[in-house]
Amino acid sequence: MRKVILLAVATIATIPVEAHGQAWRRVAMSRQLDGNDELDVQVQYGAGRVTLRSVDEGLLYRMNLDYDEERFEPVAEFTGNRLVLGVDSRGRSTRITNRGSGKLELELARGVPMDLDLSFGAVKADIDLAGLALTGLELSTGASQSSISISEPNPLTMRAASFEAGAADFTVTTLGNLNAERIDIEAGVGSVVLGFGGRWRRDARVGIDMGLGSLELRVPEGLGIRLRKDSFLTALDSEGLIKRGDVYESPDYDDAAYRIEIDLNAAFGSVSVVWIGADN
């Protein structure tokens, strides 16, 4: 605890120096749980670094922001069961720089059912949805370098999860822990890595729309997958998959405890299937 306090003091005491045309502000916000039921959580962040974790300690959320107050203003609104967090643009153009860029560190309540909607712009995102009780998930990024993991199983059943990445270096691991019936992934230009590890508790449908780029499917052994490909000028490295008609199936598809059907639309890219250990 003492270390946390010292870190917090240092965080507040060292305010970013004003860069030319920028006025940096640091904000720390938090809110206690107050008998909240299911939540509708929206997080919006334009440019910078984003980290998302779950938090216990009786908090609904905790958010630390570094932002340019001339261009952005913080948002923390809780009305009814709707929670909106992040920053909003003041209308000026956003200058994307590596030096002195903003930062969002967000922690959301563990175990509180929530429908989570994450909207990012040009970000470097490190998201771990472990511990969050998600009833729905939407994540969209613009030009980003995003790493999403679900290192603990979602305790609730999610009807659908969607990931939308523009020009992105996009990695999602342990999709099995989402506990989702349907997963949709839409990627424009970039490199996408989808990890199908985790603890699957049901069959699922995965839809992948891929533009120009590379797609890597990391499939754990023992998970049944059926890949239906509709692509144009897209190379498929289907090592370990058996082509049956116009689909590719894993060898133990029929015997697998849980089956994943993957609909792949791709153009001008490459798709590769990588087999990983069953524990990943």
Added chain:
Amino acid sequence: MTLGFIALTLPSDAQAQLREILAKSISVSPSEAELDLRFRDGSAFTIRLDDGTIFVDGVSSGSYTVGDPLDEAFRNLLGQAVALEDGALAELLASWSRSAELEELESARLIAEALEASVRDIDEDADVDQGAVSVSVGTESSLLELLVGSLGRLGALEEAMEGLDQELRLRIHVDEDVTIESGEVVSRSIVVIGSDLRIEGEVLGDVVVVGGTLELPESGIVHGEARLADTRILLNDGEIRGGLTDLLESERIMRSGLRERIREEVREELRRDLGNEIRSAARLDDDGFSIMTPFRPVIRGVGGVVEKLIMVLVLGLIGAGFFAVAGENVDRVAETARHAPGRAVMVGFAGTFLLIPIWLFAAAALAISIIGIPLAIAWLPLFPVVVALAVLLGYVAVARNAGEWLSDSSWPWTGWIRKENPISSLFGGLLGLTFAFLAGHVMSIVPLLGVFSILLFVIGGLLTFFVAQIGFGAVLLTWGGQRREYDAYDADPGWAQAVQADVDEATFGAESAPMT
């Protein structure tokens, strides 16, 4: 409703619990540091240090310098607050520990008190070992308004609360009127802030009223003391057994004295300004407008005429004096001026030009000669006097000549001038010589004729100058009238008379028979 500030002024035995903080927001930038709290009861509290000003709930409440120890201490506090929530956060804010240096600062005390007041929650009617406190507040905002909006009143409250009977329980009312009904006996001391107290019954303890009215009708009795600050008292035969103390009386007296002084100064300034305005109008100053503005030209013109007439009178009297003591000298000068005006004016110019050099040279020569120093001492003041007399003598002589000339002329308004009377001639001549000035002053009264009046003034000035030069030159030529340049007898008038004489035929015919 929290009453943290009451806890600060009351004996510390009042029980206070910490409020539940629902949400917090801490915001810092190079020039600003802000703490925003939301409580479970729906209320909120904000304290912000913003570029030198301390804001509590949006109200400017103090000042500081960016980067000073207070600013740093507050930011450190916020840094600690980031990692804490609810109870731990409330404890931190309620007991903000500060350095000894900051303990002395009014602003630091303000912040500490505001923080503590925001997170403390005093229970109503909480029983404690030494007395009980009953609290009642009129409106939700009244408490912090009192705390933040009027630090002066808080000071008065603190003073009023000193010396309260600590053995008795307290009843506190903020922003709500209180009436102790007839027959009712209150065993506590009563504190009323920002509202009115009417006592028809009895109060066994003390009474404190700040910023309101205390009314005691006939049946009202206060057994203890009544301590008032910024309060009106209506004592209708009611009784205050412990005495009445007006805590702000001395301040009131001082303020009254100050008001009186200011009033006097303003009165004096108004009197001065009014006097200046009247004097300015009387002097007919051209600065700005006054009620005399339309009449200035008339007054000025008439004044000018009167001034010239007085000058004529004075010069006439001087001339009369010359006639009396040196009549012959005047005659000689006048003759010379009449016969040779051109020569006289040239001599006059030369003399005028050489006046100062002669004066200074002669003084220097006398001073150098050592034995002439006494003479130099006399020379310096006397020479200008002699010159002035010479000029006057010359002017008077020429003026007499002018008067005689006017007498001989057929000009209007000159019939009264008697040539044979030198005084009459003198005055006539003086009036003639100043006529241009008189006409100029008269013309200046009439709007749009200002140019002509200026012209007349110029003519009058030139005439006066030349007359003075002629006179001065004639004085120099005649050595002050000592030397006769021209004979007094003038045959010309005799010849003129002889030529024009009418022949008396009777006389001529009787005395001269034809010669046979």
